[in-house]
Amino acid sequence: MSKTVTFNDRPASDAAPVSLEEFANASNAAAVRIEPGEDVRDLLPHLERLALVEINFPVFGDGRGYSAAQILREHGFAGELRAIGDVLVDQLAYMLRCGFDSAAPNQPLNGQAVQDALNRYPHAYQKTSGTSPISGRGPIWEIRHE
Amino acid sequence: MYEYDQYDQAMVDARVEEFRDQTRRRLAGELTEDQFKPLRLMNGLYLQLHAYMLRVAIPYGTLNSEQMKMLGHIARKYDRGYGHFTTRQNIQYNWIKLEDAPDILADLATVEMHAIQTSGNCIRNISSDQFAGAAADELTDPRPWAELLRQWSSFHPEFSYLPRKFKIAVIASDEDRAAMRLHDIGIQLVRNDAGELGAKFFVGGGMGRTPMIGPEIRDFVPADELIHYAEACLRVYNRYGRRDNKYKARIKILVHELGAEEYTRQVEEEFAHMKTLGLNPPVAELARITEFFQDPAYDSRARDELDLTDPDFRIWVEQNTHPHKQTGYAIANISLKPTGGIPGDASADQIDLMADLAKEYSFDELRVTHAQNIVLPHVKKSDLYALWQKLDEAGLAPPNLDLISDMIACPGLDYCSLANARSIPVAQKIGERFADIGRQKELGELKLKISGCINACGHHHAGHIGILGVDRKGVENYQLSLGGSGAEDVSLAKITGPGFDEDGIVDAVEKVTDVYLRDRTNGERFVDTYRRIGMAPFKEALYD
Ligand code: HEM
Ligand code: SF4
Numbered sequence: 001m002s003k004t005v006t007f008n009d010r011p012a013s014d015a016a017p018v019s020l021e022e023f024a025n026a027s028n029a030a031a032v033r034i035e036p037g038e039d040v041r042d043l044l045p046h047l048e049r050l051a052l053v054e055i056n057f058p059v060f061g062d063g064r065g066y067s068a069a070q071i072l073r074e075h076g077f078a079g080e081l082r083a084i085g086d087v088l089v090d091q092l093a094y095m096l097r098c099g100f101d102s103a104a105p106n107q108p109l110n111g112q113a114v115q116d117a118l119n120r121y122p123h124a125y126q127k128t129s130g131t132s133p134i135s136g137r138g139p140i141w142e143i144r145h146e
Numbered sequence: 147m148y149e150y151d152q153y154d155q156a157m158v159d160a161r162v163e164e165f166r167d168q169t170r171r172r173l174a175g176e177l178t179e180d181q182f183k184p185l186r187l188m189n190g191l192y193l194q195l196h197a198y199m200l201r202v203a204i205p206y207g208t209l210n211s212e213q214m215k216m217l218g219h220i221a222r223k224y225d226r227g228y229g230h231f232t233t234r235q236n237i238q239y240n241w242i243k244l245e246d247a248p249d250i251l252a253d254l255a256t257v258e259m260h261a262i263q264t265s266g267n268c269i270r271n272i273s274s275d276q277f278a279g280a281a282a283d284e285l286t287d288p289r290p291w292a293e294l295l296r297q298w299s300s301f302h303p304e305f306s307y308l309p310r311k312f313k314i315a316v317i318a319s320d321e322d323r324a325a326m327r328l329h330d331i332g333i334q335l336v337r338n339d340a341g342e343l344g345a346k347f348f349v350g351g352g353m354g355r356t357p358m359i360g361p362e363i364r365d366f367v368p369a370d371e372l373i374h375y376a377e378a379c380l381r382v383y384n385r386y387g388r389r390d391n392k393y394k395a396r397i398k399i400l401v402h403e404l405g406a407e408e409y410t411r412q413v414e415e416e417f418a419h420m421k422t423l424g425l426n427p428p429v430a431e432l433a434r435i436t437e438f439f440q441d442p443a444y445d446s447r448a449r450d451e452l453d454l455t456d457p458d459f460r461i462w463v464e465q466n467t468h469p470h471k472q473t474g475y476a477i478a479n480i481s482l483k484p485t486g487g488i489p490g491d492a493s494a495d496q497i498d499l500m501a502d503l504a505k506e507y508s509f510d511e512l513r514v515t516h517a518q519n520i521v522l523p524h525v526k527k528s529d530l531y532a533l534w535q536k537l538d539e540a541g542l543a544p545p546n547l548d549l550i551s552d553m554i555a556c557p558g559l560d561y562c563s564l565a566n567a568r569s570i571p572v573a574q575k576i577g578e579r580f581a582d583i584g585r586q587k588e589l590g591e592l593k594l595k596i597s598g599c600i601n602a603c604g605h606h607h608a609g610h611i612g613i614l615g616v617d618r619k620g621v622e623n624y625q626l627s628l629g630g631s632g633a634e635d636v637s638l639a640k641i642t643g644p645g646f647d648e649d650g651i652v653d654a655v656e657k658v659t660d661v662y663l664r665d666r667t668n669g670e671r672f673v674d675t676y677r678r679i680g681m682a683p684f685k686e687a688l689y690d
Contacts, residue, residue: 036389060184060307061184061267062307062389063267063304063305063306063307063308063384064384064385066303066305066306066384067304067381067385070304070381074419074423088181090168090185091307093303094301094303094304094306095303097303098303098304116167120160120164121157121301122156122157122160123157124303125297125298125300125301125302126298126302126303126425127423127424128303128304139427140153140154140157140297141297141427141431142427143153144151144153144431144434145427145428145430145434
């Protein structure tokens with residue numbers, strides 16, 4: 001199993017995720033794994049009992065997982081969001097800003113490279129579900145008009 | 147013109163450092179070419195037939211003379227002394243070394259420029275009307291809206307790995323000089339009944355192998371909901387756009403397969419949700435940006451009369467200038483289409499000269515057009531003669547704007563690894579065949595567009611006359627099409643029939659123009675005649 005990298009202080013959950021299909025069959029699982037083609041909205045009625053949602057990126061270029069993450073956060077999901085699969089260091093900052101807490105990449109990542117990537121951009125132009133790592137502040141337009 | 151504040155500058159500087167690090171890792175062998183490719187593409191760096199190509203963003207085609215000088219500097223220092231202006235109002239350099247790319251980006255950042263999102267499956271540089279802020283027929287200057295969208299789309303974390311690239315154009319007049327409806331999102335600024343400005347959205351236009359004209363999906367989005375609506379359009383696309391086949395991945399296919407109505411319904415649902423999230427910058431932000439686009443200090447006593455006794459000057463004025471909203475001023479177009487030249491190419495010296503002329507005669511401003519020309523947007527009429535003389539001396543005064551030799555041509559097989567055929571030599575041969583300016587003027591407005599393969603970078607679907615290079619049993623062959631338009635009378639060109647070889651296509655172009663001259667009625671442009679009489683007479687002239 002690959003090593004989980006966390007982006008913040010939240011401890012990584014060790015709940016075992018089930019597939020969305022299994023989850024739908026009245027499981028009382030606290031963790032679920034979402035594939036790119038699946039509709040994450042199916043989870044919205046159950047957010048309260050979920051401790052962990054894993055979002056799979058089978059290839060890094062398939063960006064559906066970013067929307068999935070945003071949708072969960074926009075609807076109040078407060079558990080852990082983890083990116084799994086083909087997660088590369090150069091995508092981490094975007095994941096953070098879409099509300100991910102952690103990543104469990106297929107290929108292990110270099111710790112220093114992770115920190116560099118997460119701390120590269122001082123600000124962000126958009127308001128999204130996650131924070132911008134360095135300033136921890138809202139989008140640039142909000143700062144401009146504070 | 148927009149000027150960066152500390153935040154804009156910090157973002158661009160961060161990107162330069164990031165790319166320096168990525169390039170270092172690539173050169174040290176820590177990244178494979180496969181891993182590096184998507185990273186360099188986000189910075190406009192392509193690997194071409196002979197070298198790397200770098201595409202530099204010119205947001206909505208506007209730049210000042212200092213920025214233009216920088217483009218000349220890059221051409222001289224890192225390329226072979228020239229650059230190529232593109233149909234997306236950007237500039238490309240064809241002979242770049244990978245190890246130089248970080249330094250080029252650093253140089254660009256010193257003048258508030260970058261290559262961010264000029265390629266890759268993300269939201270690309272926003273294009274606009276090259277006459278924005280100067281045209282007599284515009285409702286408002288579209289560029290503040292384009293700048294708002296530029297900032298929103300830069301490093302957008304949710305929309306950087308879309309199914310395919312995504313192009314947005316913003317215009318604000320009924321005359322469409324930006325091929326707005328051939329973009330993934332086309333926006334026309336309009337007023338509602340209450341007199342407020344807002345955006346009309348067209349979604350799902352595009353060229354490539356399946357050209358489509360974008361249908362209107364909303365007639366009015368208020369200024370303070372623009373970003374919410376754009377987010378909604380993009381989210382539906384990001385979630386449901388096809389990812390199984392790269393040729394069916396553009397949003398036009400999604401809109402087509404769902405139907406515009408169903409796509410619109412999904413966008414509206416998402417829009418209602420977005421509105422609850424407060425993602426839209428306040429109107430104060432649009433107002434802040436708009437401040438940068440105030441009119442320059444026009445001379446209110448500038449006179450409208452113009453001495454046209456010099457016949458060569460007269461031809462240039464008639465063809466290459468456009469009415470300005472301010473009395474006593476004109477919009478001057480610099481054609482980068484000399485006879486026998488490469489459409490859109492300019493040498494470093496020419497780039498420098500245009501920068502100097504902009505400073506002297508056009509309040510320090512230049513524009514790049516989607517037809518691969520340069521515009522000096524605010525020239526006092528009394529300065530036009532001096533300007534023209536200086537342009538003419540440098541080979542920058544071909545009086546051929548919108549005439550047959552003002553062609554759009556993609557790089558084709560001379561540079562492009564995807565090409566089936568060469569585009570540039572065909573453009574040159576057609577230019578030479580129609581070199582006589584009197585003959586060109588007789589033919590009137592005639593938009594000829596050439597692509598070297600089905601990807602349609604040269605807009606051939608939107609040409610009054612379109613030429614497409616194909617590979618026929620290993621031999622370059624050219625298909626001719628007629629009747630397209632990228633303007634407000636938008637339409638897609640239709641193929642005439644079997645293709646031609648390189649010399650044959652030049653003859654074929656001549657034959658169709660002969661049909662036009664024979665059959666036109668008063669005041670008709672080539673495309674009007676074609677629309678009236680249909681394909682048959684042209685086919686007859688070509689194939690019988
Ligand atoms: C030389 C390297 C280039 C490569 C490899 C390239 C590649 C492509 C590809 C693959 C497409 C089709 C995309 C699709 O339909 O999804 C395309 C479309 C296009 N490209 Fe290029 N291109 C190049 C240069 C240029 C240049 C120099 C220009 C501008 C003069 C340009 C402007 C465009 C435009 C306007 C389209 C049509 C896009 C649409 O369908 O909306 N490209 N290009
Ligand atoms: S149309 Fe084809 S040949 Fe021309 S630049 Fe585009 S991809 Fe290359």
